Amino acid sequence: MTFKGRLASVPALLRNASSKAKVAISTARGKADFDGKIAFAGGLSANGAVAGETSSLRALASWLGTPIAPGGGLGAAAISGRLGLENDTVAFTKAKLSLDGMNGQGQASIRLKGVRPYIKATLALDKLDLNPYLTGASAGAAQPKASNASKEGPAPQPKAKQSLTDFIDQLNEADEGSGKVQPQVRAWSQRAMDITGLRAVDADVNVTAGALYYRKIKVGKSAVTASLKSGLLTADLTRLALYSGTGTGRVTVNGARAVPGIAAQFDLQNISALPLLRDAVDFKWISGRADMTISLSGTGRSQSELVRSLQGNAKLVFSNGAIEGINIPAMVRGLKQGKFGGWKRREREKTDFSRFSGSFVVQKGIAYNKDLNLVGPLIRMTGEGNIDLGRERIDYAALPRLVASLQGQGAADDRKGIAVPVRITGPWAKPKVVPDLKRLLEDPELAKETADKVGKVLKKLKNKKDVKKLLDGLLGGGDQGAGDGTQPQGEKVNPEDVLRKLFQ
Incomplete structure (x- = not known):
């Protein structure tokens, strides 16, 4: 660290008066300059132009014994303006500052007590x-x-009834074709x-x-x-x-x-x-x-x-x-x-x-x-x-x-x-x-509005049991077997054939 200072009148300071002063501090982590007046009556006070800059505000703070929590930013910083120090208050006026590529101006005060x-x-x-x-x-x-399909539920079994x-x-x-990125x-x-x-x-x-x-x-x-x-x-x-x-x-x-x-x-x-x-x-x-x-x-x-x-x-x-x-x-x-x-x-x-x-x-x-x-x-x-x-x-x-x-x-x-x-x-x-064809087929009125042919098919369903049978055939639900794993007698319902008949 390099420190340079010059006082215009040491006797004035000893008489509790103010004196013009110039201070320049330079370190590997930054530099600061002050040009103004200082006094020690009742504590340090200062008033004058100040300028400072550092390539890393985070590194400078750590060197000064006040480390900043780990994180991003707080790199290059600079400030210039008028400094006023009185008792426990530091004031900056006509300040120009920059930090991490941001630039601004304004004024600020800090009360330390x-x-x-x-x-x-x-x-x-x-x-x-x-x-x-x-x-x-x-x-x-x-x-x-990457999405993991296994987390969304078990994969369909090859021989399971298709819904x-x-x-x-x-x-x-x-x-869509194969080879698409998920x-x-x-x-x-x-x-x-x-x-x-x-x-x-x-x-x-x-x-x-x-x-x-x-x-x-x-x-x-x-x-x-x-x-x-x-x-x-x-x-x-x-x-x-x-x-x-x-x-x-x-x-x-x-x-x-x-x-x-x-x-x-x-x-x-x-x-x-x-x-x-x-x-x-x-x-x-x-x-x-x-x-x-x-x-x-x-x-x-x-x-x-x-x-x-x-x-x-x-x-x-x-x-x-x-x-x-x-x-x-x-x-x-x-x-x-x-x-x-x-x-x-x-x-x-x-x-x-x-x-x-x-x-x-x-x-x-x-x-x-x-x-x-x-x-x-x-x-x-x-x-x-x-x-x-x-x-x-x-x-x-x-x-x-x-x-x-x-x-x-x-x-x-x-x-x-x-x-x-x-x-x-x-x-x-x-x-x-x-x-959402399940909802459509569960709502005959809605289906009737959709197309005349849909309405004609649903009119043939006399009761809820008939609706359920149709849904079971289309949606893969409701095992209608004999309880021993065998399929019920009669013609199988092919979802594609039924749907095309409904909407063609």
């Missing part, structure tokens, strides 16, 4: 990039892992989240930023007012410009307890849905404009525990967009013609809508929805189901209905069209979309 230091600051940053600090123990970055679902799945698999299934991190650093200081901070980055999420001009007291952080996002829309929000992080807690409320308007959902949760199925109201809270020692504990509610309204990758009207028309393959996502296919909405109640990390509603040209669709946020899986029963109207929102609700229920299940990155 008390249970813990107190920081008050107003900063304007060109960007606020949180990603460098999300690595290491606190990262919680989800790592992809209708198996039959349709085989058609779709044949349609979808990647993400896993929320099991690493412990260490937020004990929130207990180190108290703070009130106002920050404006030209951009904000969190993982893949990109936010434009933003304003944040944050308060930190006794390990409880409350951040009010009073202005968010993101994905061509706007929003506000509040995030609360409780680091005072042994198990961290997080709560978040967001109100987003006119957001571009596809890029936001893609960047936030790797969901690429919905495009258009979106209004979102979200209120969630949870606790957990890891990211995985936290997500699985979430509770709250949300309401999503999409407008003038599309369900990307599937053409539901074409699927329904194909099914009516006896085509059961082709129920898979295709990049250039889509189902246009003028409005697509749903409200959710979240309990233990599962979002439940009962009012899914889509209105679009030639189609209306309702549905209900759930989204398992922890496992990143979706399970929905939907009822798309073809209507004789090219109008979307604002058109008369035509409920006399062709309706075929579908089931949407699997990882949300690549769910399966298949016709």
